[in-house]
Amino acid sequence: MGISQRAYSLLESSGYKITNQRQTILEIILKNRQQHMSAEEIHEKANKINPDIGLATVYRALELFEELKILHKLNFGDGRSRYELWEEEHHHHHLICTSCDGVYEVAEDLLEVLEDRIEHKYKFNISGHQLKFYGICHQCQEDCSNEC
Template identity: 55%
Template structure:
């Protein structure tokens, strides 16, 4: 998967969806903040600073479409807010999150230490695991050192 605005927009058009400036704006914000986990409101806030004509409903519908098409992943950190992460084309989307209970900072852990467990589950249960999501809650280095 080509992880450029053009690459993502080409995906949309190949699947019969129109290229719109609003969709491009949302993609650009997600690309510029690919290390973040932005909520719909945060994406809208950034887009609205540059394009006053983009409403929050448009951003919400765009993110829903992108999720359906596999362009973004929707992530919930158990705080009632959906956040979005751009699909950067990694074949396996296995990574974990460290969530600070003091400041709310979210850090990704790229290590996947559950591969052996997944293999065992698949072998023993005959269950095909497609993805998993692990969240660790605690206190980040910055808050711990305060």
């Protein structure tokens, strides 16, 4: 089952309608899945498709999608939440550019071995983890070397 089909199924089975607004917001997230967009960024794109979609509607839809485990809310310490699609067994980490606020995924789980060691040594059942690296992305480094 595809992500959008799973999302629609979760909405319906939880008693929620698949409104045009929710459908538009979900499609934007699906089309921009690598961007980790904020509510404001999603609203900007949604508004181009349907000017009647307000920011409050986007926030409500994102909150619902998070509650239903369609989306995962991320906090990178920059004062705004960002969202990515929920995937059960998909552990990954993030690179956050402090220059352009870009967010990039590190697809491999770099902490799996460490997690196993901690669980064994401390008899601690780990349910998850997050790892974030902050720095300057390649594009910003190039831009700076050309302008600085």
